[in-house]
Amino acid sequence: MDKSFEEIMEGMKTGAPEEEKTDAEMPEYIVENGITYRREGDFYVPDLRAEEAIPERIGRYGRARLKFLRDNRPEEENRMILDGNINEILEQLNEEAENRIRELTTELERKNPAPDKMKHQLEWVAHMNMLKEQAIEIVMNEMIYV
Incomplete structure (x- = not known):
């Protein structure tokens, strides 16, 4: 009763x-x-259990964003944990960052054409790596460290 x-x-x-x-x-x-x-x-x-971020699922840029949040904006990280959507948000951010890097690399290559791949292989590799690093730096400043 x-x-x-x-x-x-x-x-x-x-x-x-x-x-x-x-x-x-x-x-x-x-x-x-x-x-x-x-x-x-x-x-x-x-019976409250918060979902924690799973590093294997969130990727390189998701982990970078998580580290930035832990160091600089812990309240935002805690809000995402309590909402239970931290993994989804970081996975989506990682995917968007990778797509943006591909787009930026292509755009930068159009502005700064690479040397001939057949004649100057090492220069071509160095040039493409430089373009990719520039794209990564732009994405980190636009999407991760904000």
Whole structure:
């Protein structure tokens, strides 16, 4: 038989003993007001678990953003953790950063054409690496360190 809060309080005022339940009768988990509670001894505590960022899933640029948030904006990181969407946000940021780097590298190559790949292979590799590093630096300043 479930009692309301008022009935329990009334019983305490009158001195009527409340029925005690044994461990077997007390459920391990209960849900009240949309919040799950788990039993810890004789008490129920909210069963809150925050999702943590999974480095293998969030990629290079997601990890860089996570490090930036931890060092400079911990409240934003905590908000994402509590909202439970930190992995999705960082995965999406990583994908957008990689796409932006590809676009920027292509754009920079049009502005600064590379030497002939067949005649000057090492110069071509060095030039393409330089363009990619420039694109990465731009993306880091535009998307990660903001």
